[in-house]
Amino acid sequence: MKKILLSTVAFVGLTVSAAAADLPSRAAPAMMAPVPVFTWTGFYVGVNAGYGWNANDNNDLVDPITGIAIGGGGDDGGFVGGAQLGYNYQMGMFVLGAETDIQYADLGNRIRFEGLGVIDNGSDNEFFGTTRLRAGVAFDRFLAYATGGVAYADSNFGWTVGAGVEYAFTNNLTAKVEGLYVNLDGDDDRNFGIAFAGNNNNEFGVVRAGLNYKFSSY
Template identity: 35%
Template sequence: MKKLLLAGTALTVLFGGSALAADLRRPAYTPPPPVYSWTGFYIGGNLGGAWANGNVNDSLFGLSASSNRSGFIGGGQLGVNYQFSNIVLGAEWDFDWTSLEATGNGRFVPGVGTLQGSANTRWISTLAARFGVVLNNGVLLYGKAGGGWVDNNATVTNLNTGASISASNRNSGWVVGAGVEWAIAGNWSAKLEYDFLKLDDLTFGPGPFRGDTFTASREIQMFKVGLNYRFGSLFGGGYGGSY
């Protein structure tokens, strides 16, 4: 009887130990990370640099001058995204203040004097469609295209007489851009973005003589870093969906 009891105990220990060893060798189950969804409304801020290239042409004398200038840009953005599969479509409006301002070298015009031009851009705003591809969980590569508006002022001054002519208006044009955005924590995301804005020509005058007008053409390049807060999916939840 004792021998049977000892044998049963040995078998129990043997098979129980084998089962325990198998459990120890089996890796613990780890649930997959939640899948980030870009769907929802968002608001954020941005800052960076802007570079403007432009030309001013005089209609009467055929004079032409060009200028390149750079400055600070900063403001905010408001937008909405909708994600299906790994495609993200949306729209974004942004508004930025700028420090773009420049004064050109004076240019002598016989019989008139030395003319000097200056210009500044106070703010830039764009409204564009966004279209992107999710590269992996929480990383979005996107492009954008739409319209842009600026508030600007241009002045031409006769340095000999002190007389000047100027124009201030809100000029428009088209914008294209591209960027990458990362989900960083909860509903927060960070982005890097490049935009190119081509403005319509701005004509102002008359100049020192009847029929004399000035035409300015400009394009602005912008590089910005930004931070967005998304107000959750249109269908609820900060994470969800699959691709």
Template identity: 40%
Template sequence: MNKTLLAATALVALSSAATAADLPYRSAPASYGAAPVFTWAGPYVGVNAGALWASRTRPELYDASGLPFPGPISDSDSAGVSVGGTVGYNMQFGPNFVAGAEADLSWANLNRKSRLSSIDRPGGELTVTSAEFNNKLDYYGTLRGRLGVLAMPSLLLYATGGVAFADAKHSGLGTSVTADDDGVAFGSKSSTKWGYTLGAGMEYALSNNLSVKGEYLYVGLSDTRYLMTDVADGAPMSSVKDHNDFSTVRVGLNYRFGGF
């Protein structure tokens, strides 16, 4: 009797253990860290290249007494290219707004030539005057603020503005011929011109660190004034007022230190 009871008890225990082994096993779920959030904030460096064209291409010429010189001066459409480098810093406010500062310096080869041809009779004497004016831009730079909105997390639309400067070289050479005499006048000036710049653009993030951009800038610089003097005796013959404004469309590639 006792042996039968012990055997039955052992059989029940073995059945319970087998049933428990077949039950599904539940463990605590594995913990995962939050995915990093992409951000435009942080410093960056880059390169840019673009096309430039002069906004005002006709210089103004005045005679020795300060009166506008008679005769039309031709417009000369001018275009060039530029290539340079960029440094900047962005701050991101919330999910949609980005503000920052950017500086760039570019080599440029914007050249312009304008010509004057005039036939006049001052005091009844026939005078034939011709002249050529040259304007050359070797480099320019800007220091700007940027304020933008994110059309999508990877696409930044922005407005930009600040100060600008450029190295401008000017020269003029003219001849004046009458029945009794002829003269040659020359003048030149090289200087760094300062002004402002305004523009807009867009920048697209290719990855966490690389982005491409396209932008338009208008650069308004102070005018250049210089004298043209008689080559023979140095007497002032005329004065020239030339403009230095230009526009540029350029593309760039930026490397941002950060991205998350």
């Protein structure tokens, strides 16, 4: 009887062990790395190109002695291109940043003197730069922003304001389109005994497209 009982217990144990071996594995599933959410935060560098045009209001010229108008000016435009460097910081939907750029500008405000033809008034700048703050609202990879700050060219300084839109094609590559108005202080030009009737500020507008590489911030 004892042998029969022991044999039965052993048989039951082997059966339970075999059944347990056939049960599906309860191992924890493999963890998937979360996909990083896009952010505008980070440093970036880029290039830009576009068109600029003079918007000077100093087109009327007068003889300083007689006060008689003797000529006028024309607003010229041309190629604008350069490079930029900046940093953005995103807080929810809002993006704050700073950007500086250096630009080549093929602009020149030429003045027509009666009887003397057309000469350069000396106010065109082949190079100019800006240092600006940017503030915008982000809709995922789309950013709309306003910008403003200081502008400079040669020994002249002034200010600039503008706005733009930017889109991130990848986590690192973005493209933008923006417009700027630039106003640089200038001295009165009295060459040939001639003076401007108004101020001699160098004012111009710029519309440009740019491509930026944003360094990863995660």
